[in-house]
Amino acid sequence: MKSRLAPIWPPIVVGVLFMALWEGMVRLLDVKEFLLPKPSSIVQAVGDQWTPLRIAGWETGKTAVVGLLIGVIAGALLALVVSRFGWLRGSVTPLAVALNATPIIALAPIFNAWFGITDFRSNAAVVIVVVFFPVFINTGKGLSEVEPNQIELMRSLAASETTVLRMVRIPNALPFFLTSLRLAAPLSVIAAIVAEYFGGPQNRLGPFITQNASFSRYANAWAAIVVASAIGLALFAASALVEKLAMPWKRPESITA
């Protein structure tokens, strides 16, 4: 069978061209480092700051992954409970959709008050909440949006609601769930870093960025952003792989980023 993922070369070529253009423009127009450092300076900063960046990246990555896992599991489980008990669906789901439209990230300072300003849990809590809603809403959609004829078929075969959930709704929701996972994975890194801007332990990417920026060491701040992007991409790639492995029945071209 053909590879299920799009070829990897075109985006890399475009990326390299973009970097070259960036480097060229900054040199040509003599842009100040504090406005926009050259890619070469950022690469050098990654090298110079490797030890603190590695530690900060590891810690922020842990916050993102722990929050991602808890948020995803909680979102999927609650979606299951809500779909099993119809009377919850009409009340809980619209509420979740409304909450999902609010800037949840603004809760960060409040979690600092709850868990303590230097506690890693206040950051993880932001990640959990940010990840939870898209997973809950999408999984719930997949559990409820089953072809009516398929439900009728199951009923005509005297299947119980629990059997329908197990044999039809859950497999039907799997693509929805995995899509939400793929969206939530990079979101978890964003949420972790923004939460870290507001508080939490100091040896993280968020404080690394704010501190270096306040001392005008912009190349260092950008270096941290590069590390954060790498973590986000790694999580995205991992969830795309899970998506591919978990659904061998999928039509190849239907999995796209």
Place this chain on the structure above:
Amino acid sequence: MKMSDSAIVATGIGKTFNGNTDNAVVALDGIDLTVEPGEFVSLIGPSGCGKSTMLRVFGDLISPTEGTVEVFGKSAAQARLDRDYGMAFQKAGLFDWRKVSANIELPLELAGWSKDRRSYRSAEMLSLVKLQEFADHYPWQLSGGMQQRVAIARALSFEPKLLLMDEPFGALDEMTREHMQVELLRIYEQLGTTVVFVTHSIPEAAFLSDRVVVLSPRPGRIHSIIDVDLGKRDENTRESAEFFAMTTEVREALRSVEAMS
């Protein structure tokens, strides 16, 4: 009322959707129909005249607001719990995540058959619908006509006493459709089930049925029942004078339905 040996005895069926509201719809009214075991009965009529509703009432997927349905001498609800029904719809409705064989085995799983018995039966059904080599394919790898054949194999896998079909060939092109009709008759004769078949195609109803029930709309009532006797049917039947006469009779019944509404 005597306990009957009939496949279906529907007495005074009425179905009103959204009763007691402003948008109440009387979908069925005063339906009396008896279907004998082994009979092939088609329901035909203009769109919205209540064909699907009638089929769902027979299958205990919705309950009538008036009247009773008896299926093989018991209530429709009991017949459903006894797994007397096989169903097929216009959309094949195969489960994407199940291979073709596993789709066919779904009713058998629900009925608690052992794995060996299930795979033996799905292989049998696959050869019946002439798709042996597709057992391990996923539904998306099959054409619409092949998917519909799998859906029919699924509906028949557990040898239900009564097959309820709602425009199962409605989405197929004309040639595939005619081919599927011949296939369905072959399987039907081989298994000796009873079939209630909803269609809006006049030649389809005439070709397949022992009786064609013509419905009139708003409210859905039985306008007339046409007996068909074309004997053993094959592709040549479609070009015979008898077939032409039958389609004409069904067409005229439908015209008088149209004229009424």
